[in-house]
Amino acid sequence: MDNQNISDLIETYLKQILERNEKIEIRRAEMADQFHCVPSQINYVIKTRFTIPKGYVVESKRGGGGYIRIIKIKLSNDTDILSEMENLVGDRVSQDDAFAIIQQLYENEVLSKREGNLILSVLSKQILQMDLIYDEEQLRARLLQAFLERLGYEEAE
Amino acid sequence: MDNQNISDLIETYLKQILERNEKIEIRRAEMADQFHCVPSQINYVIKTRFTIPKGYVVESKRGGGGYIRIIKIKLSNDTDILSEMENLVGDRVSQDDAFAIIQQLYENEVLSKREGNLILSVLSKQILQMDLIYDEEQLRARLLQAFLERLGYEEAE
DNA sequence: GCTCATTGACTATCTTTGACCTTCATTATA
DNA sequence: TATAATGAAGGTCAAAGATAGTCAATGAGC
Structure with missing residues (x-):
């Protein structure tokens, strides 16, 4: 507090x-x-x-x-926002940046709060930092890119 | 007490x-x-x-x-079906089973269509079967469990 | 003997601080 | 006038400080 x-x-x-x-x-x-x-x-x-x-x-x-x-x-229209975010994500992304990106999408009404929370639940360190076999930030980027791409389809419909 | x-x-x-x-x-x-x-x-x-x-x-x-x-x-009203699904998922789950589970949740109105599609976009073989370094089905289970847990509650007003 | 509670050594993460570095504008000087 | 010196910003980085997290050993109460 x-x-x-x-x-x-x-x-x-x-x-x-x-x-x-x-x-x-x-x-x-x-x-x-x-x-x-x-x-x-x-x-x-x-x-x-x-x-x-x-x-x-x-x-x-x-x-x-x-x-x-x-x-x-x-940020301008939704399509621009999404492709802008895709660029930001690249092929590796930290938890902080991923969270910030989802927050931006929510603030710009690309996502509902519930949708944002669902996405976040899966991008957390806690979930992705499992074994040290794979690169956490790389995996997070892959997942987030998939979300963003999907949101792009929604937008087009 | x-x-x-x-x-x-x-x-x-x-x-x-x-x-x-x-x-x-x-x-x-x-x-x-x-x-x-x-x-x-x-x-x-x-x-x-x-x-x-x-x-x-x-x-x-x-x-x-x-x-x-x-x-x-x-806590959501759907905790029963959600925990049932959690049991089904266990610690490994195939793409087919995961898709069927999401479908079930959609049919039971636990999920909107859009939410379901968002979740699915990240559970596909295409996304998860990247490197063969980690166990795809295990990772899918981890992600799906996270979704299910998150669906189990909302922030109170 | 089991299960749950208590402890503490070790670890991870975030913030604060300070010494040292780089850049830019102005002034002094050959 | 060209250039060198000076002072006034801001930048970097790593160490020290401040919290919280984990885990496994030990203890206490059935």
Whole structure:
């Protein structure tokens, strides 16, 4: 409930702003000051919470007048979304990224909540990390690709 | 009810809170302190008393700001047919049998057509029979079991 | 003797921190 | 004016810290 760590606080703060704005531009040192943490923690937050599968693009510039810019990606029609996600998945995908992708599909109403949960139930580490005989991330990618392809058919009908 | 073992006390304590709340979030070490036991006993209690058939799902996170979250769920009305199917699946299942099982669930209105097709898309020989390194039927069973378990409940409102 | 409960050593995962590196703009200097 | 020095950002990475998970040995109560 409120055993929030600093990274979560920073994440929440930024996402709050991004709900009202297409993008946000920050100065790393300032952020770090504001949240009483070291600058590299800002990088950590960005790297773990503002990834492309989660729907964000990040640009930055060093030197005088440097900045970090976080942009919320807006996806267009369902077909585009699906093929975009297929690209993201590729032939290996982590649990985090897979979950983020399903979340995106849900938010864009490509999937119902129930469908999303069904898919997720099978992509979890717990299920796929069985024996070390096969590559977990590769298998997850194969399954997720199959789901995405199927959703593409649905779309076409 | 008042067997004085610690595990029962912890269970009672948590369930008392869950009667008033949809979910509860604890810190394992804190709980352990509070009940004067070792941290892993909390895991034991959760594993034996907060299972899905008993109406709970558990999520957790490690590291700084870590937590264990217990969520009350609503069990579906179809648990009978679902557990029957789980028995049928066992730990290995052929494509044909898996398809027949999904068909059954569809006919019994446990699944929509779309949900059934989504599930099937991932249980096919084509998808699972990739490398011959692992046992295809075993993997299929694992995936199908995960689906069946997930179909057994919904999040309460 | 069985089953369930308790413990603790070891493991896995996530966060925080800091030392060191790279890039860019501005200013000083030959 | 071209270039070198300086300072001001942001980037990387690995170690240390903070939690939770697993598992097998041991204990307690039928």
